[in-house]
Amino acid sequence: MKKHNFSAGPCILPKEVMQKASEAVVELDGIGLSLIEISHRSREFVAIMEKARSLALELLGLEGKGYQALFLQGGASMQFLMAAYNLLDKKAGYVNTGTWSQKAIKEAKLFGDIVEVASSQAENFNHIPKGYHIPSDLDYLHLTSNNTIFGTQIKEFPKTDVPLVCDMSSDIFSRQLDFSKFDLIYAGAQKNMGPAGATLVVVKEDILGKVSRKIPSMLDYAVHVSKESMFNTPPVFAVYVSMLTMQWLKDLGGIAAIEEINERKASLIYSEIELNPVFSGFAAKEDRSTMNATFNITDDGLKELFDTMCKEAGISGINGHRSVGGYRASMYNALPLESVGVLVDIMSELEKKG
Numbered sequence: 001m002k003k004h005n006f007s008a009g010p011c012i013l014p015k016e017v018m019q020k021a022s023e024a025v026v027e028l029d030g031i032g033l034s035l036i037e038i039s040h041r042s043r044e045f046v047a048i049m050e051k052a053r054s055l056a057l058e059l060l061g062l063e064g065k066g067y068q069a070l071f072l073q074g075g076a077s078m079q080f081l082m083a084a085y086n087l088l089d090k091k092a093g094y095v096n097t098g099t100w101s102q103k104a105i106k107e108a109k110l111f112g113d114i115v116e117v118a119s120s121q122a123e124n125f126n127h128i129p130k131g132y133h134i135p136s137d138l139d140y141l142h143l144t145s146n147n148t149i150f151g152t153q154i155k156e157f158p159k160t161d162v163p164l165v166c167d168m169s170s171d172i173f174s175r176q177l178d179f180s181k182f183d184l185i186y187a188g189a190q191k192n193m194g195p196a197g198a199t200l201v202v203v204k205e206d207i208l209g210k211v212s213r214k215i216p217s218m219l220d221y222a223v224h225v226s227k228e229s230m231f232n233t234p235p236v237f238a239v240y241v242s243m244l245t246m247q248w249l250k251d252l253g254g255i256a257a258i259e260e261i262n263e264r265k266a267s268l269i270y271s272e273i274e275l276n277p278v279f280s281g282f283a284a285k286e287d288r289s290t291m292n293a294t295f296n297i298t299d300d301g302l303k304e305l306f307d308t309m310c311k312e313a314g315i316s317g318i319n320g321h322r323s324v325g326g327y328r329a330s331m332y333n334a335l336p337l338e339s340v341g342v343l344v345d346i347m348s349e350l351e352k353k354g
């Protein structure tokens with residue numbers, strides 16, 4: 001049966017990407033060897049890494065603007081500490097919009113003074129704080145563009161001269177932004193890019209080299225930049241699949257094209273949540289994420305029926321995170337509009353049965 005994969009991550013990837021990736025595991029582009037049994041220094045893999053790095057900058061509109069793209073390991077969680085290790089000299093600001101921001105704050109506190117410039121914790125992170133004051137003496141301001149667990153997303157980024165660092169793990173490549181406003185962007189691959197195991201880091205070169213501490217090589221962005229993201233053996237499969245997904249996105253028309261589809265998917269589900277009394281949305285309307293729609297069922301008595309109907313229709317991965325409860329429909333780039341249609345039809349059918 002066809003499955004509709006709403007998993008929050010690792011999650012759905014384009015079918016054609018999966019097909020090509022599975023072929024490359026057996027044999028890469030007719031070379032008589034598998035992608036995962038050749039040297040990362042081979043001509044073939046070096047070309048893959050170069051392409052992945054340049055596609056990332058191209059899609060983000062950052063080519064020739066002083067940025068470098070890296071594919072590192074350790075997940076976005078490693079970036080919580082690497083960002084601070086490399087950029088935090090004295091004081092940094094963090095906007096606390098959920099679990100992942102909190103984890104980033106915890107790591108950064110090991111390296112300097114952390115000012116929590118704004119937080120939505122008192123309301124269980126159901127909205128994005130706005131209009132907060134940003135001290136001018138910060139080394140950087142850290143933001144989480146999309147809060148995967150709570151289903152909120154920053155729509156307008158703060159205007160400030162302080163360098164911006166952003167965790168874009170769950171909405172990278174999903175919407176158009178002026179990415180040149182950010183000095184450091186990082187994202188675990190396992191949402192809009194590829195399998196778990198690689199983390200995209202996009203760093204503006206002139207922000208590096210400003211902290212006084214010594215940085216171990218593996219944690220030093222400048223080392224990874226100087227070695228063209230090949231300081232040590234990179235996660236070859238994850239980089240290859242990420243490259244294929246970025247190529248897929250480019251062929252589709254880039255971020256502008258996918259953004260339009262993502263908005264259609266989001267408006268389909270959010271209008272159902274708004275109109276259907278059986279469901280209530282978790283996130284504040286103006287901050288609702290186009291990637292992760294979080295909602296609850298208003299009548300607990302209908303939960304079992306809803307779960308059964310979803311299961312029968314092949315809907316997978318819509319259980320909410322344990323800290324929010326309810327449901328979460330993740331609608332990453334590769335999720336077809338049709339899958340959201342199937343879910344919305346079940347939601348409206350449930351209303352009739354309820």
Ligand SMILES: Cc1ncc(COP(=O)(O)O)c(C=O)c1O
Nearest residue numbers: 075076077100148167169170188
């Ligand atoms: C916004 C955000 N940041 C960070 C992480 C942690 O990523 P990783 O598991 O790659 O360390 C996640 C994981 O879901 C996430 O959604």
